[in-house]
Amino acid sequence: MTAVSPEEFNACFDRFERNVFRLETLAQYLVDAEVERVEAFTRGEPRPERSVRTSAWLSRIATSTAAGKSWQRIHAVDWPLTEYLCYEIAGYVESQACGEEIRLCDLTDELRAHEDFWLFDAGTDNACALAMRYDPDGRYLGADLVNDVDRLAAYTKIRDTVWPTGRNLNEHVTIVPR
Incomplete structure (x- = not known):
């Protein structure tokens, strides 16, 4: 694993x-x-x-999905939702409108013990991941580039296991206040 700079982090989304x-x-x-x-x-x-029009991030999602690329996100959550998660889910609606598929699933002990990650081009020769690092309060500390085949396989297995258990964001939007 190699720590990445903000520029290297962003480049993963371009590549x-x-x-x-x-x-x-x-x-x-x-x-x-x-x-x-x-x-x-x-x-x-x-x-x-x-x-x-107002967000480079949303523009990136819209442009790449229009080009046929797939974006998926799943957030494992405890119920009831925190105020922060209600805020974040309201933002997910905007990302979903740009083409990102978003689901929520229950936070299990296995997922609670796992680090957050971005997984790119799983199952291809170009596969890589960003292992996200946060402090106990959720403050971003950095990301590490992952090219190790075993770690990539583990991330892919988590994706393939958790994605089908998730519920589409649209099922939850009505329960989020505001």
């Missing part, structure tokens, strides 16, 4: 050719740039507009 999968397992992700937006959401204020 993938077929599919990208994201496993999320935390109840919150502390992102300094989101603190005010999460607090406003908690007070019942509307989220600011995010679309392909």
Whole structure:
């Protein structure tokens, strides 16, 4: 594993050719740039507009899915949802509108013990992953590039096991306030 710079991290999303999968397992992700937006959401204020016009990330998803690439994300959650997860799920709606398939599943002990990751082009010669590192509060610490065949196989197995157990985001949007 090799720690990646922010530029190398972003390059993974430009290089993938077929599919990208994201496993999320935390109840919150502390992102300094989101603190005010999460607090406003908690007070019942509307989220600011995010679309392909206002977000480079959403534009990336829309452009690559239009080119035939697949984006999948599953967030393993405990119930009831935290305020942060309600905020995040509201944002997932925007990502889904751009072409990302998003599901929620129950957080099991096995998933709780597993690190979050991005898996790119699983099952191809170009496969790689980013193992995500967070502190106990969910603050991002960095990511490591994974090219090890055994780790990639383990990530692929997790994806193949957890994806069918997930429920489509649309089944949950009505339960998220705001």
